[in-house]
Amino acid sequence: MLVIRMSRHGAKKRPFYQIVVADSRFPRDGRYIEKVGTYNPMLPKDSKDRAILTEERIKYWIKNGAQPSERVARILHAAALGPEVKWNESPKKSAPRAKAQERLKAAAETAEAAKSATEAPAAETPAA
Helix, strand or coil: CEEEEEEEEEECCEEEEEEEEEECCCCCCCCCCEEEEEECCCCCCCCCCCEEECHHHHHHHHHCCCEECHHHHHHHHHCCCCCCCCCCCCCHHHCCCHHHHHHHHHHHHHHHHHHHHHHHHHHHCCCC
16 A cells, blocks of 8 residues: 655754655655655744645655555645645543543532532522
């Protein structure tokens, strides 16, 4: 399977990425089929040199079945070369487990019952 992903280059604590088309079985920084752009995260977000892309080659590879990684898909969307990517803001992995959710639900029910019990007598007494 072909993927469009980033290959890390640059010095320690100074990353620089090449955007490449590679077989998904190849190592991240290893062999690739074609270099289709660069990405420099050290530049400001509004800099035109932050992401340099070869549009016609990217379109060619996507048409031929290459799948962009999530980060590359966001870069392509910013350059109007791909659809918007939705990030999972609240991943399932970080959600409380089943027993913890049951305890939270029970605590919420008891708090709601206590709240309604205190409001009921106040509503029954006439205002003077």
